[in-house]
């Protein structure tokens with residue numbers, strides 16, 4: 177279906193002075209002789225899928241001759257890729273769009289667009305909420321964003337004072353949209369990359385908006401994904417993270433099992449065989465996707481990093497049922513034990529929601545106790561917040577948990593998981609680990625940072641020019657809570 181193109185009465189003052197270059201049509205043609213091509217600024221909220229989608233959009237703009245900028249104040253096109261997982265993320269994106277709207281004073285033809293999950297779920301209502309908004313592009317329309325921006329820029333350049341406001345809303349379903357996230361905008365010496373292998377989710381957990389913003393599950397063919405990974409390896413990428421909303425259930429509706437192996441395990445085997453790739457990770461998986469074949473894959477695929485993410489969400493069977501999570505706490509615990517038995521030393525991280533509607537003290541105590549027993553290597557704890565249009569948001573007000581109680585449980589559980597993580601990190605002191613150097617540390621540019629195969633961050637000294645992108649052996653000398661420090665092992 178075609179995008180919805182709307183006309184609104186413009187605020188007249190917004191169109192009364194075109195900046196240099198914005199009146200002549202050729203500005204938007206892709207001639208190498210152009211003096212100045214439009215600059216694009218993209219702000220991304222949310223998960224790695226969103227980061228990957230923004231990277232694809234950036235790539236498409238670069239291919240058309242646009243330039244990317246990290247400075248919003250000089251941009252001709254300001255796009256915000258949105259997240260709807262929590263209300264706070266939507267409010268941040270709306271606040272940011274309001275804030276950047278002031279650049280119209282200097283350049284009335286700036287194009288403003290919302291992309292992604294909030295764009296998908298709210299659609300045209302965003303135009304009414306944000307008067308300067310020009311574009312709303314949903315989660316299956318990332319590949320159309322550059323086309324739409326071209327159109328809007330042209331309209332802005334050509335219109336006169338009495339023309340109506342022009343805007344585009346494009347949130348329809350698009351068959352095969354999962355195959356459009358495949359190009360990369362790699363930085364110099366970039367050694368890690370995300371690879372989107374599927375879109376959507378059919379699970380319908382009652383707290384989650386993703387099935388409504390990202391649509392049903394659609395996987396890309398294995399051959400296409402492997403070709404993308406080969407290309408990344410040829411550009412020096414050493415670590416790939418396979419992305420999907422329920423990544424380990426990849427292809428279950430489209431591709432057959434072969435020799436008892438799921439499509440996801442077949443894909444892992446194919447990616448493991450790509451020369452130049454040293455590490456494979458994947459996120460975000462679902463516990464029910466860890467079948468025997470996937471657990472076994474950790475024992476024979478050398479590049480599969482020793483880290484699994486297992487979103488537990490709750491340790492109470494009653495709450496898991498209300499969340500529409502199709503497993504019991506005891507199955508979850510057994511699964512963790514099976515994974516650790518198959519691959520000793522593997523790290524397990526998790527997501528937990530506290531304060532889900534109806535969560536009693538006993539339910540919370542079950543979650544806390546399960547955390548104590550499983551001993552996660554990392555845990556992300558969230559206070560439940562209502563997402564509109566989800567089943568949990570419709571649950572009876574009488575069973576909603578007061579914010580004060582949510583916060584108490586949040587702090588208590590953070591205390592539990594932090595103690596466990598600190599003890600585990602302390603036990604790493606004195607060990608030698610393999611680290612992929614990512615370059616200068618974000619918190620101290622004088623030092624270098626990298627990750628172990630178990631996804632722990634390690635800080636160490638060395639030359640970024642020489643060591644960025646290298647796999648190094650590091651002796652861990654110190655731990656401060658969540659961060660490890662070490663020294664590079666000098667060969668010989």
Ligand code: SF4
Nearest residue numbers: 377379380381384386
């Ligand atoms: S499996 Fe994950 S993405 Fe899918 S509905 Fe549940 S929480 Fe959302």
